Amino acid sequence: MLDNIAFSSISSYLLEQNSPHTLLYFVLFEILFWVVVSFLLVQFMPKRFKRYKKEVFVFFVVINVGLLYIGILLTLVMMIFGLSWATSRESQPDYEMVFFEEHLSEFPLVNSKFQEGILTIEGEHTKAISTDEKIKSLRILYDSNAQGNIGKIKKFLADSSDETRLYAFALISSFEKKLNSQIKEIQEKIENSSDEKEKNQHLYELALTYWQFIYHGVASDKLSGFYTKKIEDTLTHITNHAQAYILLGKIHLFNKNFQESEEAFLKAVELGIPKEAISTFLAEIRFEQKRYNEVSRYISNEHFEIDIRLKPLAKMWSSS
8 A cells, every 4th residue: 555655656756847946956956966976986086186186076976967968968969860851861862773675675676557646645635645645656656766756755745644754754865865876976086087168067967966966855945045056157168069068058047147147048049959949948948037928939839739748838829
């Protein structure tokens, strides 16, 4: 019975919240206790240390009183460090290097049955398209070598399917790597070329490779200006190369410099390019300049009717 009463008293005492006065009394009691103990200890020191009695007494008091607070401080530091280490482990997962080009071979080879058309579907209908269909269509689009095809693939980097995102990134990475390898190879040829005509051809190939970044949509809008400047700088070193002036005209047309574009195209004609080959570009220049009455001048029915790409343009313009 007495044991139960004693246990209950101790438990209630331990659960009782301490007041600031109680804590202050505890600290003062501890200091007083260690002052007395330190005083007694210095009394029993060897005689040779008697002259350092005062210093030793202060040391004993400070070290014994300080141990309590150092222990509390170290406990707090360890708790903070332990919590931060544990949370950082959760928020910073381990990463593994993935070489996307190696995974391309794991996907099946597909043939086009116009499935790439599903990539133009927008809105809620895209949710109904399976991951397998998206991957097949992305591969077809990649192999099509069409204008803006890589730009369309970039849109699928935000797809809901992890597999689709991974495959789209792998295709874009592979295309960029291929272009950069071509640039490095051509630059080496230019450095080792001594023949002027051969060097001009290599410079044109280099400018054409830079153009692929824009044509296929690899370069963003911000990077397009960088690549057009690289192309212009490269083409300025070429002389008497008709195709180089065609490319320069396209660059000026892309940058909305219509006067410079027309001059470059006409220079290509002077160097032997048939005028019919640049008629679509000249028509586009007149249209962009809002000189609509002059557009029809560059639409040749004989030439446009036999070109499947140009026939719809001729039909639309002649019927308007």
